[in-house]
Amino acid sequence: MSAITSPRANVPAAAGAIKTITARQLADRLREKHELAVIDVRELARHVDDGHLLLSIPLPLSQLEIQADALLPHRGAPVVVYDSGDHTDDHTGNRSGEVGLAQRAAARLVAAGYRDVAVLDGGVRAWRDAGLEVYTGWHVLSKAFGEFVEHAYGTPHIPAEELKSRIDRGEDLIVLDGRNIDEFYNFSIPGAHACPNAELPYRVHDLVPSRDTLVVVNCAGRTRSIIGAQALINTGLPNRVVALENGAMAWLKAGYPLNTKHHNTAPPPTPAGLAKARQSTAALRRRFAIQDLDRAGLQALRADPDRTLYVLDVRTREEFRDGHLPRSVWAEGGQLIQATDQWIATRHARVVLVDDRDGVRAAITASWLIQLGWDDVYTYGLDPATDALELGAGQRAVLGLPAAATPITAEALCQGLEARRLAVFDFSPSPLYRVSHIPGARFALRSRIDQRLLDAAADRDIVVVASDPALARLAAADIAALAGADRVRVLAGGNLAWRDNGGELLGAEDLHWHDPADDVWLSPYFREDRIAAFDTYIDWEVGLIDQLKRDALVSFQRYDDIAGRAS
Incomplete structure (x- = not known):
């Protein structure tokens, strides 16, 4: 395998110094069983809606320094970076005059110490032009795998109408929701237990009163229903196990109600339940x-x-x-x-x-x-008696975190806004901005900081607000590189400090979009016509199995009951 070379670590690289790799070369690399990371540095909505390489992950330039250490922990592993290839990734119709997103991201990675970085020449456009598969959607590898699992193993399913009839008749069944606890709290099928998929084999044995109990696994759409049901089948649960066909989407389409803001978490296993769980996964480990x-x-x-x-x-x-x-x-x-x-x-x-x-x-x-x-x-x-453990949510390393910009208090910001001396740009995630922001603040994306932002600020100083303090510091440093550090302030404490100082926070009635809200993908559940969105989503996911057949770079394998043997 040939190495992808890059400039010396810890030295900011000029755009022209970054190595490139062609689409065909990258496809050949992906066929090899060697370490390789391929990252899409566009904003998430562009990754989802405009199409991406299946064996890549979204890591937007806006979040690069914040997420790279966790996603790319080894500085010596090869990394290929790509964007749309059109150099109009800002979707404003204007070119910033800078190099493309991928070149900028690659230079930042090299400066942070990554030693093997290249840019995909021509980005997604070149990949598509080479006749290679481009996928829309989010978490597509996992969802395509779910479709493969259903086809390969014949995972049984039950339509929403049949499940509702069985519930109404009081039949012996249990519904287990394989999503995470927060998703379950937002909405769930009445009577279901929250039991995230990896918890299913761990907790299920105490939830089924007999071997005759029907076990139904559901999720919002398809994938986790299929994977959860097949997990229980693979661990040898003696009960009949089925996936709710098309999940809560099908339930809602059939006109059935959902619970909201409701907790019903499956309890931890009893000693007897745990013994059964351990026994079931022992066979799985061998397989x-x-x-x-x-x-x-x-x-x-x-x-x-x-x-x-x-x-x-x-x-x-x-x-x-x-x-x-x-x-x-x-x-x-x-x-x-x-x-x-x-x-x-x-x-x-x-x-x-x-x-x-x-x-x-x-x-x-x-x-x-x-x-x-x-x-x-x-x-x-883990052995709590002998392992050295840390408490809390875990540590996060931010690459190249710049020195903090000059702070501004909420009181001083209020005075500056009244005097029309300050312009506020909010770099928080767009869903947070929609529901709560300082009056007049403009939503902005760090990946699109350029002359347009300075033009929007006119002759006023710029105040940066963000829900993530690290993102606020990074955005402020990017602006300072264009406008000078003396023009940039960061609101100490963010929107919470503004509110605590008696300031009003506004939502949908006061939206100012400096940049489009491309940082998030809108779930079908939150579309204006969600039933139509459900149909589009299900058709897309079911269609992934045919797209996989055309893709020479991806081939999942069906495993039989013999350890290590695939068919």
């Missing part, structure tokens, strides 16, 4: 040849300077906060399989899944990662 690490084994992987390692804790958020391994990241098991691109950027990296000593959740998660194409997957069981 997929899942390797378990001791402390020395984990330390050896951490010490290897030549490989990328992700240490991901698949337990609940509460368990993670109560004590986790240093340098581990919380990645709830069910969500990890649903959205691998949120946690794992480098293909063919090593992955260690941390669980409690029982290892049930790590085992089911590992089995799916192996089927998704990760070969080096391990599990690790």
Whole structure:
């Protein structure tokens, strides 16, 4: 494998110094089983709606320094960066006069110490022109895998109308919602239990009163229903297990109500339930040849300077906060399989899944990662008596975090706005901006900071607001590079400080879009005509199986009951 070279680490690179790679060369690299990260540095909506490479992850330029350390933990692993290839990624119709997003992102990575960085020449446009598959949607690899699983294993399903009839007749059944706890709280099928997918084999045994109880797994759409149901089947649960066909979308389309703002979390297993769970995953470990690490084994992987390692804790958020391994990241098991691109950027990296000593959740998660194409997957069981643990939500490293800009208090900001001496730009996520922002503040994206922002500010000084203090500092530094540090302030404490000082916060009645809200993708549940959006979404997801057949770079394998053997 030829190396992708880059300028010397820790030295900001000129745009012309970054290596490029053609679409065909990158396709050849992706066929090899060597470490490689491919990142799309456009804003998320552009990644989703305009199309992207399936084996890539979204890492917008706006968030690059904030997320790169976790997503790209090994500075020596090869990284290929791409954008649309059109150099009009700002969608304003104006060119900023700077190099494209990918070149800027690559230069920042090189300056942060990444030693093997290249830009995809021509971006998505060149990839498409080379006859290679381009995918729309979000978390597409995981969703395409869900469709493959249903076809390969014949995962059984039940229509919403049949489930509702069975519930109304009082039949012996249980509905388990495989999404995360927050999603369940927003809406859920009446009577369902919140049981995120990796928790299903762990908690299910105490929830079914008999072997005759029908177990129904649901989610918002399709993927987690399929993966959750097949997980229980794979672990040998003796009950009949089915996926709710098209999830809560089908339930709503049929005219049935949903609960909202409701908790009904499946309880932790009893000793008897846990014994059954351990027994079921023991067979799973044999089937997929899942390797378990001791402390020395984990330390050896951490010490290897030549490989990328992700240490991901698949337990609940509460368990993670109560004590986790240093340098581990919380990645709830069910969500990890649903959205691998949120946690794992480098293909063919090593992955260690941390669980409690029982290892049930790590085992089911590992089995799916192996089927998704990760070969080096391990599990690790925490021992609170001997492992050195950290408390809290975990540490975050921000690459090249600049010195804090000159702060401004809420009181001083209020006075400056009244005197028309200040212009406020809010870099918070657009959903937060929609519901709460300082009157007159303009929504802006860090990836699109250019002369347009200075023109909008006119002769006023610029005040940066953001819900993330690190993002505020980064945006302020970018603006200062254009306008000079003496023109830039950061609101100390953000919108909360403004509110605490007696300032009013406005929402939808006062929206000022300096940049389009391309930082988020709008779920079908929040579209104006959500029933039509449901139909479009389901057609898209079901159609992924045909797109996979055309894609020579991706081939999932069906595993039989013999460890390590695929068909």
